[in-house]
Amino acid sequence: xxxxxxxxxxxxxxxxxxxxxxxxxxxxxxxxxxxxxxxxxxxxxxxxxxxxxxxxxxxxxxxxxx
Amino acid sequence: xxxxxxxxxxxxxxxxxxxxxxxxxxxxxxxxxxxxxxxxxxxxxxxxxxxxxxxxxxxxxxxxxxxxxxxxxxxxxxxxxxxxxxxxxxxxxxxxxxxxxxxxxxxxxxxxxxxxxxxxxxxxxxxxxxxxxxxx
Numbered sequence: 001x002x003x004x005x006x007x008x009x010x011x012x013x014x015x016x017x018x019x020x021x022x023x024x025x026x027x028x029x030x031x032x033x034x035x036x037x038x039x040x041x042x043x044x045x046x047x048x049x050x051x052x053x054x055x056x057x058x059x060x061x062x063x064x065x066x
Numbered sequence: 067x068x069x070x071x072x073x074x075x076x077x078x079x080x081x082x083x084x085x086x087x088x089x090x091x092x093x094x095x096x097x098x099x100x101x102x103x104x105x106x107x108x109x110x111x112x113x114x115x116x117x118x119x120x121x122x123x124x125x126x127x128x129x130x131x132x133x134x135x136x137x138x139x140x141x142x143x144x145x146x147x148x149x150x151x152x153x154x155x156x157x158x159x160x161x162x163x164x165x166x167x168x169x170x171x172x173x174x175x176x177x178x179x180x181x182x183x184x185x186x187x188x189x190x191x192x193x194x195x196x197x198x199x200x201x202x
Binding site for chain 2 (some may be wrong): 009031038039042050051053055056063066
């Protein structure tokens with residue numbers, strides 16, 4: 001069974017759970033990793049304000065899409 | 067880098083805007099990358115990765131006096147600040163919406179809770195739907 005690659009910076013990801021007002025299924029890119037367990041993500045799949053699309057998400061709530 | 071710890075305020079310029087930065091890797095792998103915003107930059111400004119320095123120079127000049135339009139406190143992760151700028155690159159110009167993370171490294175000295183160093187990290191973002199004001 002192939003090993004799953006961990007999420008890294010600039011991966012394209014999808015939320016597996018809602019985060020704040022962002023629904024599960026929203027997609028974006030990882031801009032930074034923080035302390036090995038959180039990521040700064042820019043949501044690109046929703047028409048959000050430039051500020052609102054920058055969110056911080058536990059890695060366990062993210063799934064790589066690429 | 068200055069030691070100014072001015073709190074961001076709506077309508078005022080980004081505090082310490084002259085210290086703003088964005089890593090070169092972010093330009094290569096996100097801002098001007100196919101997986102990120104390459105297509106939007108190409109459509110609006112006709113630029114690509116080769117133009118990184120020119121774009122950055124224009125942005126850092128424009129944000130010095132541009133007012134903040136939105137501030138969101140993300141707690142321990144910092145404060146995200148939105149700044150709209152008029153960006154001109156070569157013969158093209160457009161309104162560009164940028165966002166900046168004001169990260170805060172707090173002192174580790176017991177009893178001292180004042181931030182001792184602040185930094186901005188560009189989470190550059192621009193409006194894909196705003197029209198250009200000139201084109202060729």
